Amino acid sequence: MNNQKNKSEQKWLIATTLMVVLSVTAVISGISGESLQKTFAENTTALKMVNPNQSTSKEFWINTVHLDGNTNLNPGVKCDTCPQNTPLHPAEHPPANSTIPVGGGFRITKPNKVGAWDFRSFTFSPDQIVVNQGDKVTLHFIGVQGAHHVVTVQGVDTFELMRGQIHTISFVANNPGTITYICHVHLPNMVGQILVLPKAA
Ligand SMILES: [Cu+2]
Incomplete structure (x- = not known):
């Protein structure tokens, strides 16, 4: 029970x-x-x-960057910096007839004594910015990669930028259109554009 x-x-x-x-x-x-x-x-x-009629303050941080394609003449060379289990690259040789634009933005380094070689490309990150006409725009240029740059923001300023420095500029985007920023030391690829959207009529 x-x-x-x-x-x-x-x-x-x-x-x-x-x-x-x-x-x-x-x-x-x-x-x-x-x-x-x-x-x-x-x-x-x-x-x-996000309204083209509204002007506001906008702030951007723009890094100097280079991308590196590291590889090796010799297949099966141990790569100390690769993540574990990454398959080793097959033998890669520098192209015999590669045409690299002049201007300093690209660099190819010949194979060293263990066969390693590198192809480098400079750029800004970001390289495209969108603002509205009338915005107060603040740009912080940050020297991260590359020892030395000479930067022009079209119609605003030209300045030197070393690794470890931050250079700040501010302006009002009065006119719709495109404002280009370039590095004179790393052309033709180290360039960016600020697109200024017009106010609606
Ligand atoms: Cu540069």
């Missing part, structure tokens, strides 16, 4: 526990659904704020 009573108590306990768990899950799902909706609403509001 006692056994039967205990069993029915156990069943009741299991059923109650299950109901509580289900209720809590439903509440949590409801909350996360609600917060997802809120996040979506906030994002939608943020998207609406």
Whole structure:
């Protein structure tokens, strides 16, 4: 008799526990659904704020960057800096008839004593910026890679930039169109553009 009573108590306990768990899950799902909706609403509001008629202050951080293609004449040369299990490259030789634009923006380094060689390309990151006419634009140029640069922001400023320096300029984008920024030491590829969107009539 006692056994039967205990069993029915156990069943009741299991059923109650299950109901509580289900209720809590439903509440949590409801909350996360609600917060997802809120996040979506906030994002939608943020998207609406991109309006060509609104002039604001905009700030950008522009890094000097070079991309390096490192490889080796000799297949199977151990690569100390590669992540584990990265397959070794097959033998790669510098192209015999590669035509690299002059201007300092590209550099090919001949194979060294262990056969390693490199192809380098300079760039700005970012190299495309969009602002609205009338925006107050602040650009921070950051000397990260490359020892020395000479940068011109068209119609605004020309300055030297060494590795480890940050040079800041500010201006108002009065006219719609394109403002180019270039590095005279690394042409033709170390260039960027600021697109100034016109105010709606
Ligand atoms: Cu440069």
